[in-house]
Amino acid sequence: MPPTPNREDIAATWEYLQVGITKIMINLQDGMDMGTYMGIYTAVHNFCTSQKAVGSSRRYTNAETHPTAESNKTKPSTAHLLGEDLYKKLIEYLNNHLEGLYEQSKAHTDEALLAFYIREWDRYTVAAKYIHHLFRYLNRHWVKREMDEGKKHTYDVYTLHLVQWREFFFLKVSEKVMAAVLKMVEKQRNGETIEHNQIKQVVDSFVSLGLDEHDSTKSTLDVYRYHFERPYLEATKSFYEAESKQFIAENSVVEYMKKAETRLSEEEERVTLFLHMDITGPLRKCCNTALIGDHANILRDEFQVLLDNSREADMQRMYNLLNRINDGLAPLRQKFEAHVRNAGLTAVTKVASDAEKLEPKIYVDALLEIHTQYQTLVKNAFQDEPEFTRSLDNACREFVNRNEICKVGSNKSPELLAKYTDVLLRKSGTGVEEAELDATLTQIMTVFKYIEDKDVFQKFYSRMLARRLVHSNSSSDDAETSMISKLKEACGFEYTNKLQRMFQDMQISKDLNTGFKEHTKGLNLERQPLDSSYSILGTSFWPLTPPNTTFNPPADVQADLDRFSRFYKNKHEGRKLTWLWQLCKGEVKTSYCKNSKTPYTFQVSVYQMAILLLFNEKDAQTYEDIASVTQLTSETMDAAIAILCKAKVLIMKPEGKPGPGKTFHLNYDFKSKKIRVNLNVATKSEQKQEEVETNKTIEEDRKLLLQSAIVRIMKARKNMKHNQLVSETINQIKSRFVPKVSDIKKCIEILLDKEYLERLEDDELGYLA
Known part of the structure; x- marks a missing residue:
């Protein structure tokens, strides 16, 4: 290179610099010696620090430090002009260079154009970093000052290179470059192998050109989104719309779902391989619409066929696809709920040929079989999604409470469930293992969860528990305790309070019998006493009634119970014993x-x-x-x-x-x-009579429960509209049973007659203390 020119001669300086810049731009791969590098750096430095520039800078600095009205009006011209001239010369050079590149690009198409674009982009950006460093003094002083003063379209030298590339080359070739990219992607979608690294380099260049017009130190994705993402999404949409329409016309729905799964997976892989992560959301939405949303109705129409044939894997596939679009699964849930309800009703009908002779185990097993089958399906195919679980629960609640058996009597489900529980917990020759028994009791609780009339189950269960305890006929105290714990967890302390008190009475009775035997041994009896035991059962806790017959017991029995009565009354003076002969x-x-x-x-x-x-x-x-x-x-x-x-x-x-x-x-x-x-x-007539008595007790208890709930609500609210009171009563009672509106109205009338409530104006009720 020629010797460094005079520091104040812009023409000579630029001519000198241009030789070095051209070498960097065109032949950087041949290397640059240190002398040339330092010569360019020195020339830029010398030009920007010429005598006039220094003097002007000093005057400018003084003006800044001691501002006057005159100095604020006058701009320091020399340094400004010198920096600006050099900056303009560089812009002019870059524009000419890029015009030449554009002319060269016309000779290339498709993959050759991509290769040319990437090669020139790499050469250009590497050169830009070198030139940026050589013009560091210009950046540090003139460019910085211009930017600090808020001058637009002034950038550091590296950013300037990118701006000029974008304006004078990129905008002219971007459409052809994108067309080449899209052709390559389509080839890959059609099964051909491509050099995907080329696309990644193009994407990176598009991203690099996203410069913030208001702040050159920041970048945006605007260029990438407009010139790459937009056409990529449009091409993707068109490709999959055409392909999916043709494929689904020629293949089964199941085969189409497999195809859609593959295509979606491929698109996600492309994001990882060569696309920018910013496209992930829009691309997923685009593919979901073209591959799933546009064909959602066809997929949903196939769902019933899959359900009927228990095609679990295909249902999982359909769930995963439709879960990707808005409201895609709602129709599936409705079909699933209806299907499970019908399956449950059908299963009950099969075993309900004679409702009166129906074995509780057969009935409960039929309910459990359907629940287990579709709970497994929800877990495996629908990923335990809460909404599908809710649909399963709704369906189970329907066929458990409103089936063929329930037409005989609305209380049949809880009654049969209680009887099956009694069979399990009663001593029998089946010899069920404790772990197996506990698992079966857990299944019992699964059905219990769906029972609406939980008070009916409680009444039958408590009567049967009473018999097991009185007759010492429980298979295991641990199993009994476990079942009560499960019920307590499901319904609360109040639900099981009396059941627990029954156990306490039995323990007290054991201690009492031990004391009575010791007492009897001390008596001088003529005859050997009976080997007897007595259970003292609290009237408030046991669901038992006095015998419905008179009875004269045998003499030996009468003598023994007279001794026990005297023994008990000595311990508990004032208590009355009522003998339950029927037990x-x-x-x-x-x-x-x-x-x-x-x-x-x-x-x-x-x-x-x-x-x-x-x-x-x-x-x-x-x-x-x-x-x-x-x-x-x-x-x-x-x-x-x-x-x-x-x-x-x-x-x-x-x-x-x-x-x-x-x-x-x-x-x-x-x-x-x-x-x-x-x-x-027990004879069938006795069992029937007990059922009638139990149901009668249930109705009486319900009336009292409804009345107490109404009084409790009104005591808290004082005044309330009639319809609001009915609604609030249902909300409070529905955990025990689902009350009829007519029954609530009857109870309100009873409370009005008893003067717990009064009628006010405008269909309002008031509470009377």
Whole structure:
């Protein structure tokens, strides 16, 4: 290069600089010696710090430090002009260079154009960094001053290179470059292999050109979004709209879903490989619309077919696709809910041929089978999504509470569930393992969750629990406690309070019996006392009623209970004991059977015991004699005798039903495969009567519950509209049962008559303290 020119000669200086800049721009790969590099740097420095420039700078500095009205009007010209001239010369040079590049680009198309664009972009930006450093003094002083004064379109030298590239080259070729990019992407979508790194370099260049017009130190994505993202999304939309329309016309919906899954996955991979992350959201939306949204109805129409054929994997595929668009799943949830409800109703209908003879286990298993099947589907195919879970719950609630069995009686579901629980918790020969039992009880609670009339379950369950406890017939105390804990967790302390108190009474009774046995040992009795035990049951907690018959117990039994009564009253003065004969049972041994080497043991009710003990006196007893001695009502006595006759312990003459005029003979030829024979079995009429009584109690309790809820609400609110009171009462009671509006209105009328409430103007009710 020639020697460094005079520092004040712009023409000579630029001519000198241009040689070096051109070498950087064109032949930088050949390298640059240190002498040339320092020569250019020095020339820029010398020009910007010429004598005139320095003097002007000093005057400008003084003017800034000691401002006057005159100095504010006068701009320091020399330094300003010198820097500006150099800056303008550089702009002119870059524009000429870029015009030349544009002319060269016309000779290239498609991938060749991309290669040319990337090569020239790399060369240009590397050169820009060198030139930026060589013009550092200009940046530090003149450019900085211009920018500080708020001058627009003034940039540091590197940014200037980018601005000029954008204005004089990029805007002219961007459409052709993007067309080449889109052709490459389409090739890849059609299965061809491409050099995706080229596209990534193009994307990076587009991003680099996003310069903030108001602040050159900041960048934006505006250029990238307009020139790359916009046409890319448009091309993507067009490609997938055409492809999906053709594919779905020629293939099944399931095959289309697989295709859509693949395409969506590929587009996400492209973002990772060569696109900018900014495009992720818009691209996903674009693909979702073209591949899913436009065909959503066709997909949804296929959902019922998949449900009917249990195509879990395909349903999961459909869920994943439709979950990507707004409100895509709502119609699926509706179809799913209707399908599960119908499946549940159908399952119940299959087992409900005879509602009266229906086994509780069969009924509950039918409910559980449907719930388990579709709960698994929700978990596996629908990812346990809360809305699908809600649809499952709604469907289960429907077929559990309003099915073929419930038409017989609206309380049937909770009743059968309570009976099945009783079967599980009662001692039996099934020998169910404790872990298995607990798992089954957990399933019971699954059905219980859907029961609307939880008070019905509570009534039946408490009566059955009472029998298990009184007859010491529970399979396990731990299982009983576990079930009560589950109910408490589901419905709260109040729901299980009485159940827990029943257990406490049984424990107190055990201690009491131990004390009574010790007491009996101290008595000087003529005869061996009975091996007896007594349960003291609190009237408020046990769902039991006094016997509906008079009864004269056998002498030995009467003597034993008289001793116990005296013992108990000595401990608890003032308490009244009511004997629940219908729950009393015992065992009697036989020694009269001709064909048995080992005496039979009969397990009997206390009524049967009283009848059988009469045959110790003579082998035959008339109906009238038995009635006279036992004092039982005909209904109770007939039921007890009927079981003894059916088991052939007694022979009735003449044959028929027990009643006046009949004579009963002890059967000496009685045979049984079992040594212990259970005769204490409830008849169907007794079970039916108990169900009727339980349902009657439920209705009475509901009236009281509704009245107490109404009073509680009105006491808090004082005044309330009639309809508001009805609505609030339903909200408070629905966790126990779903009350009828007509029942609530009847209770309001009762409370008005009792003067708990009063009528006010405008259909309003008031509370009377």
